[in-house]
Amino acid sequence: MNPAPRRTLAIIGAGPKAVAVAAKAAELQGMGVDVPDVVAIERNTVAANWQAVGGWTDGQHRLGTSPEKDVGFPYRSSLVPRRNAELDERMTRHSWQSYLIASAQFAEWVDRGRPAPTHWGWSRYLRWVADRVGMSLITGEVERISVDGQRWALVTGGQTVHADGVMITGPGQAQRSILPHDPRVLSIAQFWQRAARNELIVAERVAVIGGGETAASMLNELFRHRVSTITVISPQVTLFTRGESFFENTLFSDPTDWSSLTMAERRDALARTDRGVFSARVQDALLADDRIRHLRGRVAHAVALEERIRLTLSTNRGGERLETVHGFDLVIDGSGADSMWFLPLFSQDARDLLELGLRRPLTGDALQESIGHDLAVCGVEPKLFLPGLAGLTQGPGFPNLSCLGLLSDRVLGSRYPDAAPDDSIRSTRRSDEHQPVR
Structure with a gap:
């Protein structure tokens, strides 16, 4: 045989x-x-x-x-x-x-x-x-x-x-972005290519889409560039800090009891510790930089108009859908993987x-x-x-x-x-x- x-x-x-x-x-x-x-x-x-x-x-x-x-x-x-x-x-x-x-x-x-x-x-x-x-x-x-x-x-x-x-x-792929053919909208790859070439970004109003670690790394890099304001756009109500104590870390290295949690409890734990959160190190840097702002919402539409990129943000407030429009000189689509x-x-x-x-x-x-x-x-x-x-x-x-x-x-x-x-x-x-x- x-x-x-x-x-x-x-x-x-x-x-x-x-x-x-x-x-x-x-x-x-x-x-x-x-x-x-x-x-x-x-x-x-x-x-x-x-x-x-x-x-x-x-x-x-x-x-x-x-x-x-x-x-x-x-x-x-x-x-x-x-x-x-x-x-x-x-x-x-x-x-x-x-x-x-x-x-x-x-x-x-x-x-x-x-x-x-x-x-x-x-x-x-x-x-x-x-x-x-x-x-x-x-x-x-x-x-x-x-x-x-x-x-x-x-x-x-x-x-x-x-x-x-x-x-x-x-x-x-890191090449995708909401307006792939407009030079005023950078994908993740385009942003880091410029950083690797030491090309400084010079702009008045910059938007970074995303509230996770991908966006956080970009903000960390943007601190050294010549920009007046940096607006972080994410669906979260604020920019949350990732839990990094012994108790949170144990969930990652020893998931023995994970299966005993309800689906609602698991989703809550993921939201608090992993998804759409910034590390404590990045948050400390954000606190020291008064150029950082946060806008809550999801990008529903993007268009180039009057020398700016206009982003339509959709939010749910009080059970009603609200749309607002905001203009930026440069948009970095760091919405993540x-x-x-x-x-x-x-x-x-x-x-x-x-x-x-x-x-x-x-x-x-x-x-x-x-x-x-x-x-x-x-x-x-x-x-x-x-x-x-x-x-x-x-x-x-x-x-x-x-x-x-x-x-x-x-x-x-x-x-x-x-x-x-x-x-x-x-x-x-x-x-x-x-x-x-x-």
Whole structure:
């Protein structure tokens, strides 16, 4: 009898989540544990979104999460009975501290008070881990995801990658904006491109759309530019500060009790700690700058008129919808990542498969509410892992950097269906034939 074929997990994006899963899989394979081969598909480079090339930063701003929440955090593995301590010890080889020691930076980092690294510094750490574990990487952009028998088929360039499971990561494209062809409206990518070139913005009235960390990073950058007023536009009643005490942080690193909360309680916790909130560090900077203003509302319409960008804001006040118009010299669309950016990639047969598993139309709410313990969409085979949508059902740490080690446990511990006969699966290159990261 032929041995069962090795399974393949394809990850779209080569950021922290992909690196964490690849590192955990490499250590498990080193322990003789059967886990899928991991291959990442990335259009730029490892950790691109933490560098200027990714369009989400200029690389010079500080990481909002402690770097000690690295690819193995919280180091509480539960995949291998009686050997989990060994697995955690193996993962410490890829920790933030190990990276600093290997690069002769540890003593200086401690002496400086353990500062948060820049985004560029964080990307260097992730690339170091990816290189150490020989993460398989395909350079290219996924153009289509379809179903081929009992596997996914991902088309990228002239190559088709077949996988038993797909994990989708990343915030999507940073190039979108409400008026994409007007130079007075900047997308996230356009803003950071200018920052990376040290081009100062000179304007009287600037608007930043968005109340989350993406917008917060932009405000942090705008402080040094020559602007008279900066208006933050968000649907929240004010600019809330992210909870960063022990009790809030525990929700991210240990979601054991998350499932015992009602959906209303979970949504409330997410609103207070993760979505549409600024870090305490950014809020302190805002308090010291009297140019900052806040406007509550959602942008319903945008038009260029009389040498200004006119934004129509819609708000709900007292049960009535109110619309107001405001003019700005420059608008920066920092409304944040699109958690559903990947949907256009799915072919019709893949969409049909998802709707069949969901038993309802394919929407963002339907996907969020269907994410199971392994961070995959319940009822859908082959496996589709969506950690970016797992906050509501599994805990607020999974969409971000707060529990990468736990994320990798969940994904690699997933149970796959029995393998199909060899003749029902079109052959493809084994992931160990892909070029490792260098």
